[in-house]
Amino acid sequence: MLDLSTARPASAAAFDRAKAVIPGGVNSPARAFGGVGGNPLFIARADGPFLYDLDGNRYLDFIGSWGPMILGHCHPAVVEATIAAVKNGSSYGAPCELETRLAEMVIDAVPSVEMVRFVSSGTEATMSAIRLARGFTGRDLVIKFAGCYHGHVDSLLVSAGSSALTLGVPNSPGVPVGCTQDTIVLKFNDTAALAEVFAAKGDKIAGVILEPIVGNMGLVPPTAEFRRELRRLTQAHGALLIYDEVMTGFRLGYGGAQELLGDKPALSCFGKIIGGGSPVGAYGGRAGIMKKIMPAGPVFQAGTLSGNPVAMAAGIATLNELKVNPPYARLEEQSKRIGEGLLKAATSANVPVQFNRVGSMWTLFFTNTPVSDLDTAKTSDTKRFGRFFWEMMDRGVYLPCSQFEAAFTCGAMTDEHIATTIQAGAESLQAVAKG
Incomplete structure (x- = not known):
């Protein structure tokens, strides 16, 4: 060596x-x-x-920049779209039509998504989806699974995967106990433990977040029974099922892991591929839930560079290529x-x-x-x-x-x-x- x-x-x-x-x-x-x-x-x-x-x-x-470069690096269509966008200005701090076009493409590709909000990273997407789930349900508890990584959100940095696992610090210093006291960590694919927690605390659980096919403890698929119980228990108890498809979205199929699995979560988080390699994130779901986000509703979330025109252009070009030449x-x-x-x-x-x-x-x-x-x-x-x-x-x-x-x-x-x-x-x- x-x-x-x-x-x-x-x-x-x-x-x-x-x-x-x-x-x-x-x-x-x-x-x-x-x-x-x-x-x-x-x-x-x-x-x-x-x-x-x-x-x-x-x-x-x-590695492909940890997932987004599904077309390879410097794909001509993505390069051309990015250059054209930069020539028109790299950031506006105001709405532009590129945001709407990419939102329409995501909604067209993912049947569970009726409305989308763009952010600038996967971490922002999961953080915002959790806040929305709590705001929509009026509940505090969130379930995550050991080894699933959802960005460096304080409340989710518990038994995290990815680099947190590699470095041996899944519970990071600097995260107060109060930030994680409402996070329940279960073993991935453990159907019995999931049922037990819902039986005990189902009326207090705002949502369950997971990578539907895990990439952050290495590649680990879910069992059919585990997925079935996730759907049944969240629906029965009024909790929101949240799929973190930052990694799997548009990679395992044009409609992501949920297309492959035949699932329809209440909320989904995206990133990586939808920006064609540019920094980007998004979360979306049923219109009735998404309309709780400010300014349509009371749940606050904002971002200065959200919907950045260069990232939107790169994402549009990438998704278009994936749809036309899958x-x-x-x-x-x-x-x-x-x-x-x-x-x-x-x-x-x-x-x-x-x-x-x-x-x-x-x-x-x-x-x-x-x-x-x-x-x-x-x-x-x-x-x-x-x-x-x-x-x-x-x-x-x-x-x-x-x-x-x-x-x-x-x-x-x-x-x-x-x-x-x-x-x-x-x-x-x-x-x-x-x-």
């Missing part, structure tokens, strides 16, 4: 410079490589399925091939793994145990994953720098790229087996 400090000196120098002025040298802990050791790569540019670091190395990118069938086939190839290679190398996948999202867990929740995800051998990560990096394949993150296949990848990935995986797993 190569040492970043000698093999990638420009990135190492850039990281040292960044650490002097940015806490930890990064602007999000998910980029810190804390779960794999070594230092992060600094990226110079991106194009199609590739990232290029400061040292001139090229990598097949299975990549989902090809992404499904390519991601399936990756799974089959890696599992075959792991068996050959005698390395115990689990491969969880839904559509173009997937995770290779280094464990014998089938992964269905946070506890089983944490049985993974993170040291082996770290070795695998660097072996893949040295072969030009850029994976998420944590065992507990999902990887993403993108529409710019060819069959040759998939074959290259599988070959790199086979060689890397052999190296992992040797220790």
